[in-house]
Amino acid sequence: MDKEEINNKNHSLKNKTSNHGGTEHKHNEEHDHSHGNIPVYFYFIGLITFLIALFLGEDLLILSNMLFSITVVSAGYHVIIEGFGDTIKDSLRTKKFMPNIHFLMVLAAAAAMIIGSFEEAGLLILIFAGAHFLEDYAEGKSKREITNLLKLNPTEARRISTDNSVEVVSVDQLVVGDKVQVLNGGQVPTDGKIISGTTSIDESSINGESIPKEKTVGDDVFGSTINGTGSFVMEVSKDSSDTVFAKILKLVDQSQKNLSKTATTIKRLEPKYVTLVLMIFPFILVLGPTVFGWSWNVTLYRSIVFLISSSPCALAASAVPATLSAISNLAKRGVLFKGGSFLSNLGELKAISFDKTGTLTKGKPVVTNQYFIDGVDEEEVIDVIVSMEKESNHPLATAIVSNFPHTETKTLSVENEVGRGLVSTFNDNEYRISKPSEFNSYDKNIKEKVNEYSKDGKTVVLIAINKEVIGLIALMDVPNSNAKDAIEYFNDQGVHTTLITGDAKLTGESIGNELKIGQVIANVLPEDKAKIVKQQQDSYGLTAMVGDGVNDAPALVNADVGIAMGDGTDVAIDVADVVLMKNDISNLVYAHKVSRRLNKIVWQNIIFSMFIVLLLISLNFLGKMTIGIGVLAHEGSTVLVIFNGLRLLIPQKEM
Template sequence: MENQKNCQKYNEHSHDHTHEEGHEHNHTHEHTHEHNHGQSPVVLYFIGLALFVVALFLHSSFLILANGLFFLAVVFSGYHVMGEGFGDTYRDSVAAKKFVPNIHLLMTLAAVGAMVIGSFEEAALLILIFAGAHFLEEYAEGKSRREITNLLNMNPTEAQFIQADGTTKTVPVSELTIGDRVKVLNGAQVPTDGKIISGTTAIDESSINGESMPKEKTVGDEVYGSTINGTGVITVEVTKDSSDTVFAKILQLVNQSQSNLSRTATRIKRFEPRYVTIVLVLLPLIILAGLFILGWSWSDSFYRGLVFLISASPCALAASAVPATLSGISNLAKKGVLFKGGAFLANLADLKAIAFDKTGTLTGGKPKVTDFDVFDVADEPFVQELVYNMERQSNHPLATAIVTYLKDVAAVRELTVENVVGTGLEATVDGKQYQISKPSVFTGVSDAIHQKQQSLANEGKTVIYIGCNQQVIGLIALMDVPNEQAKQAIAYFRSQNVRTTMITGDAKLTGEAVGRTLGVDEVVANVLPEEKSTIIEQQKGTYGVVGMVGDGVNDAPALVKADIGVAMGDGTDVAIDVADVVVMNNDLAKLSEAHRVSKRLNKVVMQNIVFSMAVVVMLIVLNFMGLANITFGVIVHEGSTLVVIVNGLRLLLNKN
């Protein structure tokens, strides 16, 4: 399948890294044992159900025939239950070289025991209810997996390749190479990541970033495979191999998340065989206690033992964590937050401190003009046009920001501009020499201008002077501006008593200015790339569970060191590969949402565990009081399991 090929590269990068204090990141695929019964057992189940109904009508008049039909109902409706009970127990025990029983074995023994004492009707009812509930549980648990796996169906398979003569040809996406051109018709799926070289449109990018509003796109803008083109027709130049696209990474993360269970789910899975073994050991003791201590008859003691088998079965406990975890992962995947496993989602709620890289994570990563002051207002239009036409001839990053800022208010005019090394830009207009330079180039600057420049610099801004014949006539301030989503995320984590830290290589003055704007608890400035992981290690020792958010290659060691590493989706492949969570569209508000879902997940799982064990205790007590029979025990027991499953599925719903 195409999606499997797309994911292959990233599967090669799966790895493990273990952290101190018991926090372990496992990025390998855990192979969990699943049952997919297909259609035949369901058909046979209904045959068994029909036999059971017929037997009920014959029971009073033709007991032997009715019991025979009840027996056939057990065989038809429950052969897969018995197969998993005895077969899986045998295979798992051989593999583990120790006795590894399962829940199905308990139910099989209960049904066989009921028939041994002549309770064929109850044996059939036991199997019908258990098998029916089992199918419903599989459907409910599979709903979360289907929600996630639906993403696979969105993977593009074909593209309209533009040939040398200008005609188009339908080709598999896997055959496209970097530099190829493809046509994307209105309403069609963008086949792969690329750059628009002609046309204008609006694109629905919800499959990538979870945003419902289409984005306007024109020449030079990036587009992503799997997104949906709007009303315009565009030509796209391929910029990534099909195995390297953003959506291919999403597929790999989605596949990985389904096999990596949360810590609670893993503990329950490991505890299940031990629990079943304890129940099997207690069974003969309970029968003997009924005979010799409680004074029950042999038939009563054996019957109560069978009810105990059913009541003590940990079906609901086994379903407490996995469906809920998959539901949470599915919900967040649709919103553009991708977890590499349930363990990382569950652990996010335990976060005590979180550190953020500044550039590209808390800020846009590119400078923007924040202040443009011309001291003589009457000259402002002329100065704006002059600066625009001087800067558009420079390729400096600050020049790009200035041109972008002025593009809507200035007209293009031809100027002869000289780029003086160490000074800046110079141009002569109407006999006057104009300069755009750093403040140190100018002398004799007034105190008012100097104070304004110092004030802007204290806010972390880079200041450039505009001069005419060596006299400063205006200034421009630029800054890598904090994004609004980052500000919201910082405020949210602080409200949750999670300590926030900004780590930056910038000077202390600049770092603290940005930190004040964002409202972080702590700013660590002048940090070398190799020092980031050391800071995370120190915070782990001070606070406990620590997260790290970054987007660059230099963030990778810190992402690995953190208990939960979060990479920004627009970041480097290295950062995305080693992180535990990927936030698409660089929207940190989505990380706040993930933290809320994590808290809900842990709450739901705890509710499920307490409820499931309370039901077990209640049924066991009622059994010893003689108030529970096999039918009652099965209905309440399997009903509790379905309640637990449905409670977990609530995490598919959007709720703050």
């Protein structure tokens, strides 16, 4: 499946409404309630007039009531605008009555003023507006912490022209193939590859890693990262809109718009709830004098208290601030979510499937064992084979050279027999490095070692001198340092773990046994990974897939939560719902803990907010409630709910 096909499939499947529980968020249906500075100034004017009116008391009742009225209009400026403005706009758009909480509060304040309760009306608007600003702050804090990334976005680059002159150009003018100079202390303008020079680069803006990475010719560099003391020339490899950093910003934007299922449900039910309250209001006005025997003044007063008590302010603030706080917390750890729905779903997982290479393993082979028969000059043999392997670019050769860094380099002429191995001559002896099938017979001990290591899923190469096998080296793509703890965590949480790999059964089972993973499915073709994910969903329920390659993309799309490793391919990152920028699987455990905590806090908020509403309504009908107490209790519960959600900004305890 090529990239274009995957992207097309992604467009059709990424809504995933049924799987993720999220809903589509159309841009023109979103309301920006960022109030800016002007309403804040008006709010403090209202606060001042309220305090002056309290000081004046009943001695100057008319003046006090005028000041309380100014408080309602001034502090409630944005409440009135959003209450009536958004209600009218949404009602016209949907062609049905769509009132919001602000509309309800404005009506309650107006009704209180009609019956002469100016102080209570001022208090209602003052506290409601204050709680609303706090909610905005809670949401804004999360957004600001994430979108501070925008400040790191490079704007200029030093492009080298064909005559080797340097011109400073806008980053968006760079094209693939351009050569760019990066000076010491400068910002890497876009993604590319170093073609001359060496340096160290701070890549914390990409992967959160605080220790700079050494870079030299041939190494990849990423836009927005900061160059160290060296200078270098790079060749641009990606358009500015396709860089890793650009993809991070895209994820940030998506995370602000995609709410969790619970938050979306609350948002959708808000106008219906408010409409129901407004429908009940006239019944209370009628039933008060006729059924309950209340006077008209008592009826009107308790009807107003009912409007205040019934307002779902705390309920509306139950999910969004908490979700954005959790997303912000995770972004600091290099875990980027495309939306709250995926974060919420992560905590409800019943099964999780992992790709092997580069996800649970280091992604490249390392030497795990070596064995030589008695009487062999092991040190000299290793010097020779390392010198031979230095002439090869095979991954196994790279692993062998890396494993023996302190060897004496021999001057050799090496022949690479394609499909058979390497051959060279040293001190009139022929050295051969080949796979076991190239030799008809060899030492019994070596044969036992070959069988033992092969059963463990390792790749074995034999070393022969003058066609006699004198030793071997075993190599394997070994699990990364955090994989075992991560698998153990998910097993303990009752989440079914599965390893999906295209490797042979022995290799897959060897890794699976070492990690104690629940199920191993080996010899899997790329196109079959998505089918296996679907089977997992049918058998267990909500399923996640973790991968890093193009061959993982279809499975990432079909999973309820697709998780890509940050060092993976662009396609995998594009179609995934979550990206682990540090390639650290332990951060997935951290995200799962935060997700479970998020879901717990949201339900705490919902239960608490509805309990307060029911309590206030009950006390109101029993005659134990005033407008002032109702406002303090109701808006106080909203503040508590918001602060409870903000707890998710605090880092979660480690495993």
